[in-house]
Amino acid sequence: MEHVKLLIVGAGAAGLSAAVSAWDAGCRDIRIADRASAPGGVLPQCIHRGFGLSTFGEELSGPSYAERLLAALSSTGVHLSLDTEVLSVSHDKTALLSRRGCVSRVRFERLILASGCREKTIGSLPVFGTRPAGIFTAGQAQETINLRHQDLGREVLILGSGDLGMIMARRFSLEGKHVIAVLEQAAHYGGMARNYHRCMEMYQIPLRCRMTVRKIHGQGRISGVTAVHLDSGEQEYIACDTLVTALGLIPERALVQGLEASPWLSLAGNCCRVYDIVDSAASQAQRIGHEAGTSLL
């Protein structure tokens, strides 16, 4: 069986930062595994600027921010395994890894989980009606447009005004699509003020607060939604051919379910808690990495 002192699950901002800090602390046997083909986690698909102001003093795009982290990593001897899924982790401090042509077991001394978040989906909301094509989560839409360069639809309604919802509203506008509105159940947009200004106001995308989607219409492809005004209870039909849900992120910890209290486990970045700013996720991960690296000396 392979053996590694520190195994890190996830090569996003958190995993990469934790690895570099653990290396700097003196740990010389570190491996990061990530299912994706490129490192960086969500960063490569975030082609907008807005990353790294507090760390680098300038606003970088997601891919550039990832490049900086990778530059730091390249001066270490950390082993990076891409296209590698961590299938399971067990209490005997082994992990099961799978990649093309190879399933293997790895024994570790410490594990840093840096697996990020998954998105809440429409299935978890009390929304009824049909289940047509044309409904995407914001992250899925972002990946499809920015990395796969594909076309998702023309008349786009966005549910949820967190940063991701607002950034995707702008993204669709830039692609020449009509963003009908961003609906938000709260009385105020959910994301950062700067994103409201840059993504919504500058593109004149309507934000409609105290509203949510109650019912989906459409047999093959979505044709519209029944939206409801939460204060008056009034309903309104909104036609659209694409619905993008930006309902929030859930820390992804399924891998360590039942093992949360293990002394050899730490959580870094968005799987620990949802960080709006990558710098905060990275600096928390650095602390975790430093601590893990030191403990392994």
Add this chain to the structure above:
Amino acid sequence: MERFDAAVIGGGLLGCFAARELSRWKLDIILLEAREDVCTGISRANTAVVYSGYDHKPGTLKAEMTVRANASFDRLCRDLDVPFSRCGSLMLSFGPRADAVLSKKLQNGEANGVPGLRLLDAESAYAMEPGLAPGLRHALFSPTAGTVNPWQLGIAACENAVHNGVQLRLNTKVEALHREADGYLLETDRGAIRTRAVINCAGLAAHRVQELLFSPSVRIVPSAGDYLVLDKNSAGKPAHILEYEPEEKAKGMTVVPTVEGSLLLGPSERDNTLDYATAENGLLWVREQAARLLPGLDLDGTIRSFAAVRPNPEQMDGRSIHSFVIEHPGQGFWSLIGIKTPGLTCARELGQYVAASLARELHAEENTDFDPIRRGIQKAHTLSFDERQRLAAAEPEYGEIVCCCEDVTRGEILEAIRRGACTVDGVKRRVGTGMGRCQGARCQQKITAILSRELAIPENTVTKDGKGTEILYHGAR
């Protein structure tokens, strides 16, 4: 013109099993399905319970078939390589009315020969299901009840039918029927077919198909029901199938720990609709019932809701029919009409019944080469470490994870496509992709790309679930 001995109309559970059972005889058989894939109708949305047989009046065909089907279900699922979980069921009573129902069911069950049936006191029931709400009076425990994935069972039967010589023709809708001297002429939207005999398993349209040639004899009054699905990691999941018998005279709810590990809750009961859309009141009802029955169940683990349509059969004068409707309106013509619960449990038995009746009519010879065995798609996540390691080494795609929630590999997806999956949902039905907590948000685009490549079609024509459901934008239509 093509000629067959028998045409089976409809590739749902019943049509797939009718075709498979018919291939036990030396007959040229064609299975006609209007859609792009099998098992997209009623067979796709139901409660997934393999009943033990205490629900039906002693002496009825339903009772007899259900008990027989249940007893042979392990064997059937072994032959067809489909997972079956004999988890047992508890029918729950919280009051005097339900107590009476339970005793009646116990009596029925004993008369029907249901093995192991026991009326439990509250204490024993709580010991089996500690999460049940307080106030329980009794539970009827049926150890032989179980659950199976309905579309996986239907697809397996279809594959086995094809293995035994049945021709499967998809995207082919029967539009007209004519009587001929020695059989029937079927007009489809892809040409005409001559056949000596017909088995009509057209599900919600079965009465309409029969009426293409014969006068109406049964009505179908559709009703709908709503379901919720909870993620496999949800807290408070029960280990048994629970059937809640409410105090007010109304439909109770069923809770099913599925073979995939998720939890299925439902269905509600709504009137007169053919629409697979869920309704607010229906979903709320399911949530309320769930909260009442299992207070500790974390409903935040909900990952999906869906609706089902029941084909309720009625006499032409409006009286409802409680037995299976098996019609034989003409020589060599058999119809299964309005088969609802327990049609999944009895799919093989019903298929066998009509197949044997028809074979007798046609004086068919037994097919001694019939092979009941079908091999399922290897599921990497069900293998031991060593097996999994060997598989990935021999076939590298079985190491590549595509659906990370449900742990499904590219190898499985390629095999599903090779076996006929041509939509994202077709892949899902065969290997379970997109069924987990992210509901396909992370794998749908990857699967779209794989389908596009394997089927050699442009990516923007890949569909979720048949024509009109293109995943990517597909231009004006």
